[in-house]
Amino acid sequence: MGGLGKTTLAQKVYNSDEVKKLFPCRAWATVSKEYNAKEVFKSLLKCLKPSTSEDSSSEEELKQKVRKCLQEKKYLVVLDDVWDAKAWGSIKNCFPENNNGGMILLTTRNDQVAYVSESKEPHHHLSFMDKEESWELFRNDVFCRKSCPPELEHIGRSIVESCKGLPLAIKTTAGIVAKRERSEDAWEEIKNLLPYWGVAEEDSSVVMMEILKFSYDDLPNKMKPCFLYLGVFPEDREIWVRDIIRLWIAEGFIEVIQSGRSKAVPEPEDIGEQYLKELVDRNLVQVAKRRIDGKGVKRCRIHDLLRELCISESNKPDNNTHKLSFLSNLGSYACLVTCNQTSTYSLFVYGNAKEWSHHIPEVCQVNVLFVGRLVHIDQDEYLKWLKNSKFLRVYHSEWHELCNLQSLQTFRTTDIENLSIGGLKQLRHLCIAFGGNILAEEQVIKDKMKSLQTLSFVNADSQLGSLLDNGCFPNLRTLGLIISKKDQGSIEENLKSLHRLRNLRKLRFVYVEHSWIPLDRIPFPLNLTKITLVDFRNLNSKDMNNLGRIPSLKILKLKYGDCEEETLNCGTAGSFQQLQVFILIKVRSITCLTSEEGVMPRLRRAVLYKCPDLKEVTKQMSSLGSNLEFLENYPDEVFDFEY
Template identity: 30%
Template sequence: MAYSALVLLMQTLDKILHPCPQISSLKEKVCYLLDFLEDSSEKCTSTITDLEGQIRDAAYEAEDIIESHLAKESLSESSTSFWETFCSTIQNVLPAFRQRKVLNHDLEMEIKHLWKSIEEFEFILDSFFKIKKGKMIELLRPVTESLAGARLSRTTSCGQRAMVGLNEDFLKIKDWLTGSSSSREIISIVGMGGIGKTTLGRNLYEDSLIDYHFDTRAWVTVSQDYHWQGVVKDLWNSIALVKRESHDVLVLGYYYRRVWHRFGGVIPQHDEVCTEKSAESVYKCLKGRRYLIVMDDVWDTKFWDDVRRLFPDDDNGSRIILTTRLSEVAFSSESFSYIHDMNLLGFDESWNLLCAKVFGEECCPSELEKIGKDIVRNCKGLPLALVTIAGVLSKRRTQDYWEYIARNVKLGVNGNDDRLLEILSLSYNHLPHHLKACFLYMGVFPEDREILVSRLIKLWVAEGFLKPLYSKSLEEVAEDYLEDLVHRSLIMVGKRGHRGEIKTCIMHDILRDLCVKKAKDERFLLVLNRNARNLPEVGYTEYRVSIHSHILRVGMHDSRVRSFLYFAENKSSNLSLSFARFRLLKVLDALTITFYEFPTQIVELVNLRYLGLLIQSLFGLELPAAIVKLKNLQTLILIEDMYDFDDAVLRLPSEIWEMPQLRHLSFKRGLLPRPSRERLDRENSFDMAHLQTLSGVKNFKCRKEVFRIMPNLKKLGISYVFGNREKRSSYDFSSFVYLHSLETLILSFDDREHWKDILMNLAFPSKLKKLTLSGCRIPWSKMTIVGSLPNLEVLKLKESAFEGRVWEPEEGEFLRLKYLLLDRIHLRHWKASETHFPNLQQLSVFFCFELAEIPSAIGDITTLEMIELYRCSHSAVKSAKLIEEEQRSLGNESLKVRVK
């Protein structure tokens, strides 16, 4: 975790407004080390692994000292800065330390520790210079003879592999390999580590029909640390074993060995003779022949560019298979023909695979069947896990032993056979430095938990894992990181939004176990999941703590813990925390703990960046003005559990506008006061430029001058419930147009009242992509204010958002709309065609009892995939089914109609 520790330290150093020369020098060293780690290839990390631990420890130590004093200065009214003292002391460091004339003992020790950290960075930097000096020699070293031989022995072993659960995949790809297409085609088999990519590829490669169909075949295991010379040589050796091209191979092998020994095992960079001759020979051998090449375990997107010239395209039906964990590798070939995604096994397939491995052709004894099936469920469909645990179970087929393994199945998978952990660890080891912390952080979430991506991204940002980019927000950088982890098959997509964005993600249990183990080894995260009411005090070394059980008390004594996350399901448990001991806390996520009032001690945690609390109150709650002390707070999530009274709200102080680092404010019913007009009129009086989310606010005053101070707001959610004495005329709903960055808007009005008089001037910004309206009671004739939005992709109309008996859309509107929801809309006739919603993908109609029918022309929308109806009139349901039947008769099988 050296990289993430350096990123965090750099963010901390940036907080020092007037750094002394020593601190500026430290920043330069941190910048250099960050650049070095970013530029260094994953293939060279073995040479710097030892130093990475030193970097992490030194960065943590320096950050602890600096953050501690930043917190003290923030809470103190003293004008004397620690940095002034540090700078003046360091100028005469030895006399000051020896004579102790100015400093008290504690301050002296802290200065010593910080100076020691700076000296530690000096030492590390010297070591990195030495590594950098010798780096090029290391990169020029090709694959050794023994490694090539090991590769060959792995790739040429015969015998059919277990095909349980892969038969459908096997037949599908086999048909493609022997298909009628004459052009050279490429297939990529993509999936997480241990899912069976190599097994599937090997069975295809060794199939008798495949052997008969192709003139020649070759298998090469590429792996992470591939070298051009090694790949070419392995290709030659594999071809020789299959088709006995002995003469050419012997000549090439003799030439290769002569060059190898001549240069002492190091082929100079300028001498490309051997490589070029090898490439030319491979090309000539394949020229004119129908060949099958399997390149297993490809990691580098540039690999295909390196090898493509080896493979001639003679329009004779040749095929190339790549197996990879990274979907970006699959797409890196411009001429790829087919990408095959591997899926986890179902329960029956998993059980059959386990039985095949443990018992062969025999049946499982009845006394072991129930236990065995429990073990299978814990393997969650991952073939490598099943094969690994089968090796453990086959050692002793007794009921007592199997019951023991069932109780400790993860020990059996991850402990007794290190092969599974080693193979899955390759995915982690290959990660770029900037993704490792993000991956390990997935371990904070409980097992089998579908993770809300919006929450995950906010946590990543607060933790400081993301290095800012000039052209993107931190949240956009986080989205890119998440997509990268998905493409590497380390995280699976749970749900996608209607605009294609990832809404939730999940992680295979065994990969999560890898996360937790690696995180603990790296001192990155401690997960407490034992069923205990109390735990001993967490030590000084834990950096993040995630609690998954109903623990009522956790002791921490002046801990360095930066993040505390509580995920117990029982919301009635009230965790006892002494917040004063969390002096360096940055993240407090306690949305499953019930607080009965706002914990006032929290305002002393001035380093806090993320705060999520659940507060239960009968008639409302008022947030203290002292919350303004949390100058570093980025995310504030308060879920208020209160009676459903109009006055039962969360009242926020006006000081909330004086917290410039805020990025996300989310409430259930938060009453947010408008900034004073006098201060709004003063230029630069407020700065909420970082604010991106403001949701769950009640009766928010929409004014141009208010929106002006939040120019980067992307998501806004407001509900309006006015009392009799409320002056509605003070609300200007045309002011939304001044939110130039707004992408998501949720407006909810009490549908018991009529709002037409104040909503007739409603207007929206042009960047809006997602709009939800409820209770507005706007006439359908005014729908053009919505339909004309050029970027609108999702529209949800709820609870009489529009009123009238007939809706007839205008031509040229809703040009980008992908999802349309009509929920409790009192509409009788809807006159629409494919020209009104040219890009619609899903139509959902809920509780529309009066709607006579779904317009038949809706079925002619070429992009439409789903029509969903719930509790609608019989005539509307009948019309939807008729649309489905008509489209099927026209050959359109993609449109589905779902009725509930």
């Protein structure tokens, strides 16, 4: 059954040091009940060839690419959550029998899948946890691996017994207990509220769902719709945290409050981060990937049983907020979210978007349009529904007629030539994956864009320069810039007002057409905490020293570039005083890293990945020390649509 820990056990095997040494080639794919062969092959290729994109390939092409990657290699492939024998039959032909010791690990709820897989190894049936194992799991979660006070152990063990040895039930119950006062009365109250099962044993899956329902009921009312909304995503899908928080805001679960002059008000994005942390702490949401500094969550997922709970609770007759309707056809997937109170709709599409347009009523308001795959969407067809939209995520380069969408808060697309933003006064996040131009209109210069927090990626041209000069983005937190050779002569002029972005925390430069500008010519804002340089040229010690003078810088990430000097000096005494994370990914032409004493004194993590010429890290760089990691597979995919 679900929740016994099959995936957790498979992950421990897959990520163990012994297995990594034994199998140079490893790949993982989640099959799930909503099985799609193309998605399985894409997941495998993402592990095997992380720097390539396979969106346009057919199913047969993807299968052959997987087979080619595994040919003549000793591989371990994990296929997680295989629901039926038909799914296994359509996947297995992509695995070559090359007698090199390749192995496939399946997790399944279905005995028949195990039998038809013709495994030479014995099947491993997971059993329920015994009393001591259950207590240890519960205690570790509630007390962070510390001991339990003696006066609470008896009532604690009594609570654990209600979970019937089901790990997922134990963890979600522990999430409730960890949030309550550590007293006998508080724990006794929880015990009395948990579902009771008498002498006649009930079906274990019923026990599980009742306990998960109790965990949901224990959530604060303001967080319940946020949790239920996670049901819109496909089963076993990793979810970008920034997406889900911005969706919560668009749906009105987190109110956008205009701050007054006398009182500071937290941004709704910060409140969303707190909500997500609470769901993680309660074990209702799983962490898929943490941020580079280890402090926040970048991607998350939800167990399929909890997703079932989200859907069932959303669609109860007494739930007068949001209903989730699921549509699937020809390998496509869509979810239509309806709100009874306002007659608004939110549409999530994974597949051919045109198939789903007829499911939207002719007279309605589309609050969210979320397209999860690279598919063509006819702008003219959808604009008639989008007058009051707050969230648009589309893969299309011709979505330029957006200036009249005055409610729009988040807009994400792949690329766009020119975008008029004058009428988008509510816009908070503008994300263009491969770059575009924004127009310096008089309306923007006059009114400013006080709500805008994310602007990424846009060309560092004279239009942007004019907007920066006029202080049009006073609250901008994240900025991504395309530095192009055609703008080379004017880059300094265009960015001369960059330092005026006093609230800017994250800055990313992507250099194209072999462009470069010495970093000492760029007036960096003093409150920057993260800088990323991508595809740079001629980086030298002087540039590093200039970066080292930014007083608040905590993360420095250098990707896919060339250095001007073979020995790169990472700073003079006093440089990078707050730096905690230093990462080099595929940086060429440096043979040695060095520095003066006292550089990067607060460094916690340093990663060097595929720097082909780097031979030495000098003793002067004592800050790297035990923090230094040489990684074979860096978990930061080039084509992640996250900016």
